[in-house]
Amino acid sequence: MPPCWSGCTAGVRAILLRCAGFNNVDLAALHRLGMFAARVPAYSPEAVAEHALAMKAADLGFLQGTAGATMMGLRTNPGVEMTDQSLRADLRDLARSARHLHKAMLDVETQYFGAVGGVLEHLQLVTNHPHFAWLLKLSGLMAELDERLDGEEALEAFEATQFRTAFEELVGPRPPIDEEFRKRYLALLHDAPEVAMAHGVLRQALGKVPQAR
Structure with a gap:
């Protein structure tokens, strides 16, 4: 540089x-x-053509409303019926994205901590050491989501909405439910590209889940 x-x-x-x-x-x-x-970890030639088409659509005035809705995290197809199957698919995508984000955060925090020994020692540190304690907010929410997805009762839209709200209160854009978590999370976003990219994937997954009105 x-x-x-x-x-x-x-x-x-x-x-x-x-x-x-x-x-x-x-x-x-x-x-x-x-x-x-x-960076763009999986870049394809088709993306260039898609971008050109999107630019032309924007020039014709077709994308302004959709872009605004996307930035606000709104669904672009509010008229689609939300069934148990569709809600589960969206929440499973959210769960996968959250696990990916949590792993990225844990990897960075482990690097900051230093030597952790073997797998069991690492697990004990993650579970009990104060250095990793702030991550329990996210892992606890992930466990709640996994438990609900494992249940046999049909999912309702309001449940999906509650999970979206809970995640957004942790990582944004909603006001933080835990100021200390948000402060440390934003620091990781600034310092670790892998966390920033995982955050973007999580935001895309959250955008598919219905939100409170």
């Missing part, structure tokens, strides 16, 4: 790359500057 960057990073918190790797970025320099880089 050019030396001149050290004096002109005011307000810049992230470098977003339209490529699949980090080989063209000095990650150590970014870390020293308090910045992070994010």
